[in-house]
Amino acid sequence: SAVISQKPSRDICQRGTSLTIQCQVDSQVTMMFWYRQQPGQSLTLIATANQGSEATYESGFVIDKFPISRPNLTFSTLTVSNMSPEDSSIYLCSAPAGEEGETQYFGPGTRLLVL
């Protein structure tokens, strides 16, 4: 299994500002993922973060809005840039671990409110 922590756990931000979310895994993992969960909705994958290469973004998400860093095999950051109220969501990071790496483990999430 894997234990994943995120910082901050929650934040309230003003529109037009940026917030960087940190994700730390207690073991080395090849792939890390960032998801967004809008209020009352399911999870949507933002991007895949691999160490040593650019993040791969899903349709509808762009690097300028959600820049991602992956400096090593246990850490990643997601920045939400030039925020608007529509960015108010829970942001979760995850990583596959365990037997054959099939299981995704999730961080507790970062609850973001943009005013």
Added chain:
Amino acid sequence: GDSVTQMEGPVTLSEEAFLTINCTYTATGYPSLFWYVQYPGEGLQLLLKATKADDKGSNKGFEATYRKETTSFHLEKGSVQVSDSAVYFCALGGWGSNYKLTFGKGTLLTVNP
């Protein structure tokens, strides 16, 4: 592309009632199937999984069987408790999809004493 269709909620049950939450999927290849649970104010926790057809995943009294013929992975529990109140997400993924997960919309379960 891959998709997961999950029973619409909310679902409200009395304690000790039987629970079924339906989940069907569309996928290329042979994905692994998962149920995740999100308790109020918390992140996602893996509840159970199945990696191939006819596998049964089980945990905390919950069960789900990977049915390839009906492309289903229904979640069941024989006797729910108030502490089971949460949102339940069905998901598919695994190595065949580069470990990306596709989630259903989630089902809110409320169990009353």
